Structures are given as structure tokens and as C-alpha cells.
Amino acid sequence: MGGGTVRIARLLVGPVLLAVGLVGCAPVEVLSDRDGRVQVVTTTGILRDLARNVGGDRVVVSSLVPDGADPHSYEPSLRDVRNVVYADVAFSNYMLLEEHAIIKALDANLPEGVPNVALAEGAVKYAAEIIPLVEDVALDTIWLGMRVRGTGADHGANRSSDVLLSATAVDGPGVMAAYLTESFGQPTFYLNSADGFDATNGYRDDTATLPPDAHTHMSWAFSEPGVYRLTMRAHLAVTPDTRPVPLGEQTFTFAVGVDPHDVPGMTDAVVLRGGHADLTVDLDAVTRGESALYLLDDPHGSAEGEQQVLDPARTVIEVPNKALAQVPANRAFRFLGRPGTQIHQLPQAVLGKHVHGEIDPHLWQNVRNAISYVELIRDTLIGVDPAGAAQYRDNATAYIAELEALDTYVRDNIAQIPPNRRHLITTHDAFGYLGAAYDVQISGFVTPHPAAEPSLADRRRLTETIRNLRVPAVFLEPNLRARSSTLTEVARSLDVQVCEIYGDTFDGRVTTYIQMMRFNAESLRDCLAT
Structure with a gap:
């Protein structure tokens, strides 16, 4: 397990500028090539615990997300990236559970040939059961987010690629802002028309960045009633080193505090006023010769067969007067205006930086699924360290027996x-x-x-x-x-x-x-x- 010089070089030249977060204070084991054990890195503490139980004293395990931190929003630190560089095997949950920067840190810094296992997806082969993520949130207004459909495989994209959805212009009577409120109440805004749009910076200052096949929630705020037209441009960044591929441009219309049926030039438009909808980038549409940007109406929260594609040129998003709100006193929200100022706002509905896909990623809440994770971890460690095969099998067998007893315990208590x-x-x-x-x-x-x-x-x-x-x-x-x-x-x-x-x-x-x-x-x- 040598090669320390090569791995340090990767750490210094790799995309570690992503890794600047310092959230969390739980102690973290530091991986090192000087340790004779198998070096394992996981994304979360739950996966760390499963790997330790299977690996026993043949492994040293470190998790990127500290205990107490939110895996949906945690940004990896420089120490986290260093552990990735030294790892002999990596386990993530994926299914878009983790913040995208965590996955990018793994994929960009893990040494070539080291197993990089997405447990939620891989565990399906071990009889894990997955269920769709149906977000049926009752709101008085539409729940509006941003979405990427498709994997972009035809363009060479992978799970570390970025889709950039940028605001290039807003036409309306006031200021428009789209922002996300993170798990602990702090806002991050994706677009703010108050300070204009800087084309010299590629519009990155007013850009939502999503991985393929994902969507996110956000709030939409408007300082004055009236009709707003928002122009968005999409690009696909396959890798950090390649020029982003343009995917097209589209304009979306909002009726804020006014009759949505009376928007000039759109008298026969479809009006979106409830349920769940997303401003959508379709990575596979370009291959089909179709528009890559549209509205996806999803009235029942990703329910199978309910989604429909809507043409933005013939659709109005309603922001009714019942969406009136006040700018809070918290200084972090001053970009919305002075405290107490009245605005129209479509709320975020589900808080936290929660970019996710169509499958609920929290598989471990069913103990039987955790058993499937353990079996996949066992077989992966045997592949990395065949000399420890007997110990990994014995450890896994003993731990699975504990998990089977746990499954019965949970079932009996809830009964x-x-x-x-x-x-x-x-x-x-x-x-x-x-x-x-x-x-x-x-x-x-x-x-x-x-x-x-x-x-x-x-x-x-x-x-x-x-x-x-x-x-x-x-x-x-x-x-x-x-x-x-x-x-x-x-x-x-x-x-x-x-x-x-x-x-x-x-x-x-x-x-x-x-x-x-x-x-x-x-x-x-x-x-x-x-």
C-alpha cells in the first residue's frame, strides 16, 4: 500500500479548491500509507460504522461527513480530500444523498484502480429494496424547483459532472431572486436581478449547479407585483477541465400578484398554480433533437406517470397574493430587501441543501437493507484484501446476526x-x-x-x-x-x-x-x- 509520493502529488494538483468547508467537530481518523491496514474512506458515519464492523482490525475507516453534520449540505475539508487520496477503497451511499462536492472530491482524488462503491445502488444486487421518493407537500402555492433529467452519458457525463443553469436576464417591475435556505437557516442565492448579470463571468454568479439526474428545492422572491420574464441558459460541464457544452436558452414567465390569464401575448397559456414543478434541463433532449429547457409539471411529487412536459412559451407560473410574505430581520436575508418589507414569495417547502433524485436514498432505515450494504462491503473488502477473506466473512456473518436481531427488535417495539x-x-x-x-x-x-x-x-x-x-x-x-x-x-x-x-x-x-x-x-x- 505504498506510493505516498504519488498520492501527495494528486492532493496538491487535484481539484481541492472545492474542499474548503469546516462544518462539524467530531474526531476523524486520518488515513496514511504508513499504516499496514486497509485504508477505507466512507461518506457518512453510518457507512463508517458498517465498514468497521465488517473490516475489524484489518481496516482503518474515516468518514468525510463528521457526526452531527448534514450529509446533504456538508462541504469536504482539505483533510477529507487527503483521506480520499490515501484510500484503498471508498464507500458512498449515493442516490444523491450526499452533497455533490463530496462525490466530486471522491471521484477526482481517489487513486486510479481503487474501488469506488455506491452502496445504495450496488446493494440492490444483494436484495435491498428501494422505493421512489414521493414528495407530496401540501402548499397553498406551487412548489417550484430546478431539475436535470437524464444522465448525459451521450455527452460523456458521469456522476461528477455539473449542469449549470444560469440566469441571463430578468424583465419585470422589480427585483427577482431565487435562493436556497440551508439546513441551519442560512440562505444561498442562485440568482439576484438587483445586481445584474455578468456575462464576462459566464453568468456563474447567478447559476444553479446540479449533478445529472437530480433536482433541488428553492424559494422564489419578487419585490413588486407584475409580470416577470426570466431567461435561463444551460451548459453541461463534463469535467472541470473541459469547456462547458451549451444546451440552449429559454424564457420562463411569472405572474406575480396579477391575473395569470391576462399576461400579454399568453391569453391561452397553461397556468401552473399548485403542486410541484421544475425549471428543467433535459440532457438527453439534445440527442433527440428537442429543446433542452422546459417546465416539468409534477403535481404529485415524482409519482410515476404523472409528470408532463410544458412549453415555457405557453405556460405562466402563478405567484398569487396569498404568497405575500415579509423580509425577516435576519441580516442574511437583506438581499431580499429591508426587514419587514412585503414581498411575494414561493416557499422552498423542504429546507436544507437537498439535491436528490427519484429514489429515496435513506435505505438503512430498513435494517434488511443495511444487511445488503454489509454483504456488499464484505465482498468489496475481500476483493481489495484477499488475504483477509476469512476474517471479513466471519465478521460479516457475526454482524449480520446482530442486524437480524435488530430487525426483530425494531419490528417488535413498533408493533x-x-x-x-x-x-x-x-x-x-x-x-x-x-x-x-x-x-x-x-x-x-x-x-x-x-x-x-x-x-x-x-x-x-x-x-x-x-x-x-x-x-x-x-x-x-x-x-x-x-x-x-x-x-x-x-x-x-x-x-x-x-x-x-x-x-x-x-x-x-x-x-x-x-x-x-x-x-x-x-x-x-x-x-x-x-
């Missing part, structure tokens, strides 16, 4: 909850597999928007949901408590418990996968059964 009380309302849409595997109804993931105070209607709807379902408790992920003030306030006003549940990261109290799943089962039982 103690009366069926009419098995309703999970939480902060983050990460529990679909738990619900499907253990007969828990996912009745809502509530993520109030820190950029605007929830309306009375929002609070009334949440209150009625809790009352109607007669749930005795709602659930918060400990690392996401900051985004859940409205849920906790409403729960306490109704004398409903606020309990904890772990989704995709550990902390100082829960440090292993088995501890996490036992904690979740016990928390659900204790908080819902009585």
Missing part, C-alpha cells in the same frame, strides 16, 4: 404501538423505508421556513393535522432542531410531546447504527404507544 397511533410527523423526509418496513404511516415532514414567518393558515393546518390524527407526539432529528420552531410551538400548544429520532447522522449520544435504530424504535414506542 407495541396501536395501528391508529403509528403516525410519524417529523422534520425531514428521511423515514420512508422505516415506514414501509415496519408499518409506520409517514403523516408529514414539517420544515417551517426561517426566511418568513409561517402564516396563520400554515399554523392552523399543522394544528388540525395533529388534532385530526390524534398523535401524542411529533419527532425531531437532534441535529435539525434549529429548523423546527413552528412544529415544537404547535406541539406544545396542543400538549403533544416533542420526541427525538435519528435520520442520517450520529452524535455524541448515538454513535453506532445499531444504537441508532434501537433508539428510534424505543422512541417511537415510548412516545406513540401511550
